Amino acid sequence: MITGPLALMTLLLSAITLHESPEPLGKWWLGLVFFGLFLVAELTVLHFEVRRHTVILTLADIPFLLGLCFLPPITLILVRLAVVALAQWRRKAAPVKAAFNITLMGASTACANLVVLQGGPLEASDPRSWGVLVAAVLTTILVSAAGVVGVITLVQGRFAPQELAATVVPAAVVMLFNTTIGLAVLVILQQGAAAYLLLAVLLVFFALAYRGYAGSMNQHRTLTEIYDLTAAISDTPHDGTLPDVLLGRVRRLLGAEYATLWMPAQGRHPEVLLSSRPDDKGLLDVAGSPESLRKQAVETGQTVAVSKKLGDDNLRAQLRDFGAKDAIVVPLRASSAVIGTLEVAGRLGDNLSFGQADVRLLEAVAAHAAAAVENNRLVDRLRFDAYHDALTALPNRRRISQALEEAVRVRAPGEVVAVLMFDVDGLRDVNDSLGHAAGDQLLAEVATRLRTLSPPAALVGRVGGDEFVVTLRLPNAAAALELAADLRRRLQDRMTFGSLTLDVDAAVGVSLHPEHGSDPATLIQRADVATHAAKSLAGGVQLFDLALESRSVRRLGLAGDLRRALDNGELEVYFQPKVTLRDRRLVGVECLARWEHPTHGAVQPEDFVAVAEHTGQLSRLTEVVLREGLRRARQWVDAGRPLSVAVNLSPRTLVDPAFPDRVDALLQEYGVSPDRLTLEITEDGVVDGVDRLLPTLRRLYDLGVHLSVDDFGTGYSSLSYLRRLPVHEVKVDRSFVQGMATDPGDLAIVRAVVDISRHFGLSVVAEGVESELTLELLEEIGCDIGQGFLFSRPLPYERLEAWLGAQTDAEPTPLGEVRRLRAVG
Structure with a gap:
């Protein structure tokens, strides 16, 4: 619907200019010169930082303005179409997209030729001719903008006016800048062969100056981005959102389709594989590169980078089989140990790929990220240790108290919150006879049994040396006593440690909310009082009674x-x-x-x-x-x-x-x-x-x-x-x-x-x-x-x-x- 009319428009306007131009093709070698100029301009993109904003300049308007002066209309159109077609092939653009870009370039160039043709003969020193050239170049901008707006409207719907202004106004400013330079070059060229030498010196000086500027700005930009990333990581609270902040910023920083954090299972920490992608909210448990690259980075402790310029054929083959274009995998180091990897995969842009500068940038980011991840793990470990017993990994008294507060708050009418305290008999004798290692093994086995035998809704914890607590919501006191007796009976099964078999018993005290208290400290204390009383009972289970506490208080x-x-x-x-x-x-x-x-x-x-x-x-x-x-x-x-x-x-x-x-x-x-x-x-x-x-x-x-x-x-x-x-x-x-x-x-x-x-x-x-x-x-x-x-x-x-x-x-x-x-x- 758009490419076809643009093609017809190009043919019609070319026919008009061909009919009215006295010399439609001109000299072939001049066409080759301009082909080279257009190709260099197509490949050259200048970036300038202006008040924290990046301004992108393309130099294609300069050879185009000169081409309007020195090339016949048909030759100019053919040269521009050849350069655009070569660029689309190099970028491996889709056929539909390539056809649109080529016809749009032809239509805009034909319109510019028509403006120049109607403006009459051009003179380099005539200001009127300058105006004609500016109008011709501006015409190409307007035609190109109209074509792009048409495509976007056709594919995505109505194009907002502010978006149109944001596209056209910067392009017009860049066009005016380029035409100004082009007119200056045109005037210089009219001065003779000596002026060519001065122009060449000026171009070399400009290229060297821009190269130095670009390197300095690139270094400054990289440092700024690393600083911003580090600040963002440091400001992230220890609430599990670190991967979201880290991966989102890394992906945008390197312009990647995937940014992935991978940490293998270690101790009580499970394996972590999280990725950020541009079009997905939140993180995914997929990666943009094969697992073999991550494992290689962890095993060798070295960065693994694969792209058109980096890596070997074997790694590129792995990427092709996986369906990825390029990837960089950097190991995360904590002290001398490798705790995982940070990687990016799929550089955005058809003709872009990761280079050595990207590798260095990701390695710098990974150094900060490793410290942040390890600190996050340390905080998580400290938080876990603060609420869990070191020997059995069960919740400790502090965590049990929190769980009791929550259970009391959400208790349904008619329910009771039961606290069952188990006091293991004979631990002191095991420690004295077999050593504390055997006693620790006994406690660990008791913890495992209670955790396995207790109902799924129960929270099992350790609140003292040989004291364990099981807390949960139950229908009534009878159910709590029945559960306590059943757990005690099943806990009495023999425990085997190597060649040694032990018979383990326990006394169980039971306290209930709301009958025996409303706060966790009271419930645990009264369950402890009942446990001491249970030691003298044949059944070994005692429900708290105020008479028991009165003796302790007395x-x-x-x-x-x-x-x-x-x-x-x-x-x-x-x-x-x-x-x-x-x-x-x-x-x-x-x-x-x-x-x-x-x-x-x-x-x-x-x-x-x-x-x-x-x-x-x-x-x-x-x-x-x-x-x-x-x-x-x-x-x-x-x-x-x-x-x-x-x-x-x-x-x-x-x-x-x-x-x-x-x-x-x-x-x-x-x-x-x-x-x-x-x-x-x-x-x-x-x-x-x-x-x-x-x-x-x-x-x-x-x-x-x-x-x-x-x-x-x-x-x-x-x-x-x-x-x-x-x-x-x-x-x-x-x-x-x-x-x-x-x-x-x-x-x-x-x-x-x-x-x-x-x-x-x-x-x-x-x-x-x-x-x-x-x-x-x-x-x-x-x-x-x-x-x-x-x-x-x-x-x-x-x-x-x-x-x-x-x-x-x-x-x-x-x-x-x-x-x-x-x-x-």
Whole structure:
């Protein structure tokens, strides 16, 4: 619709000029000269920077103006058509596009010839002729603009007036500039052969000056673009938008169809492949070059560039097979390691291709981009580490709190937000027996199991050394308890580490929103309280109850009261008798602290002992019991009834290297023989950090003090500990003694403890003797000493004296008398 009429217009106007021109073809060699001039002008494009704007000048109007003066009309048209056709072939333009450009050039040139023909003969020194030439050149601009507007309107629709002005006005300005130069050249040429030399010198000087200017401006432009790109990258927030900013600017900077960032998988970071293209919003997961180029760049650490002038035939073949024209792939370096690649592919423009300058430019950009990407990864890693546990990669307490806030906010009516806290049993024993590496492996396995077994909507996290949390929304409390029991049961499956198999158990505490709290800290704290309570339950699962917290809160309030009680001597020491089973003789007492609080009443020993441990008052509490026990032991010796006294110790006390000296001082103060004092340490307390406790235990042993392992059988100690520890006595835990009359398993355990103790030369004390049948069984298996309610409950000193007074100094007390003594107690 447009190319055809333009072709007819060219033929018609050429026929007119051919008819009216006296010499339509002219000299052939002059036509060749102008063919060369037009070709040079076609290939020469000048760029000038004016107030941060780039002005592009083409010099084709200068030889065209001279051609209007020196060439016949038909020769001028043929020369221009030949040059345009050669340029279209070189650019490999589409046939339709090439045909339009050729016919448009012919029509505009024919119109210019007609203007010159109508203006009459031309004179180089005549201003009227200058006006004719300017009008002729302006005619070509208008015809060309009309043709281009017609094509755009036909293909894309209505052409906006502002767009037309933006196209025509700069072209008219460039035309006036070129015609001015062309007229000056025309005047110079009229001066003779000497003027040709001056013109040649002027052209050489202009070419050298422009070359220097172009190099300087190109360098300045490159530095400015790199600075702008670096500033844009630096200003990009760490919110995942860095690739968008980086790739978009790189693609525009190098005029590429594709700009791609590729980073192979590394650690917890997956593979990244993102590309920017001109016509796509956002980034794509495709690339403009084959994968082999990226891998080569990473493996060699060198830039891979492929274009008409760069690379080898093998690389060009890879690009052709992929369907790409050219590409540059630059490795991204972080320190000495290559972390990925930055690449551009497909230089925009049919006759343009990447060159060495583009390679240097992309390498400069890649140096800044590598630092930005690595910093972005570092921030991402720091953000991940801030919200995740380093060992298990599970969310930590901070992330769990955030998730709970979100769950509470979006909870549907009728739902509950459940917090299930799992406390893994036996981690300390694994660390001590197999090393911390095995303990870490155990925790990692527990994390994997919880993550796998929990519902998909649950968030699994680690909030402490051996504490894990599972939180999710559930229909009700029953569903939360059912899930907790199911996860605990499935968590108990054996765990195999190489040749070692471990049985793992856990206590589970459950708290719910809104029943038990609205903020994450309260929910987690109350789940922790429930977990501690669950440790003493057979099922191992406990739903939070306010009664559980009241005890913990009460403990906190007892700290100041305990200090005052110690200062004022308000703690009382009770004594529980220890009787030989062979002849039923009283051989000693166990000293037990009791506290009658003026407000709360009787305070459980485990409560105020825990308060003393956490408030630094344990040493004072221990000394109070020791002093009272040794004072009474001195009195009994003076009364002719020497009895030994036993005092319970906390493992924390044995860590104190000065404790043996204090014991020695107290023994000397009260004049009590060391063998009359027995210090009892729980089995767990001895096994946990046995190497740290051994120096203190050996010093006490050297003093002559008797040492006893309390609650034996409830921990996980091995026989080797009994061989290593300097102890004299083993106390069988009451849970086994009370059950031995009805449970064959408990009886077997007590029998085994007695046999083991005899093997090591230790005496055995049975706690919790409450029935005659139990007493007979203990005597049968050879237990040495008994202690329990069958003989007497713990008694204050006055009631103990009454109990002692009921004994006679004559014969050993028979069993019937033991019953009577128990009644008196």
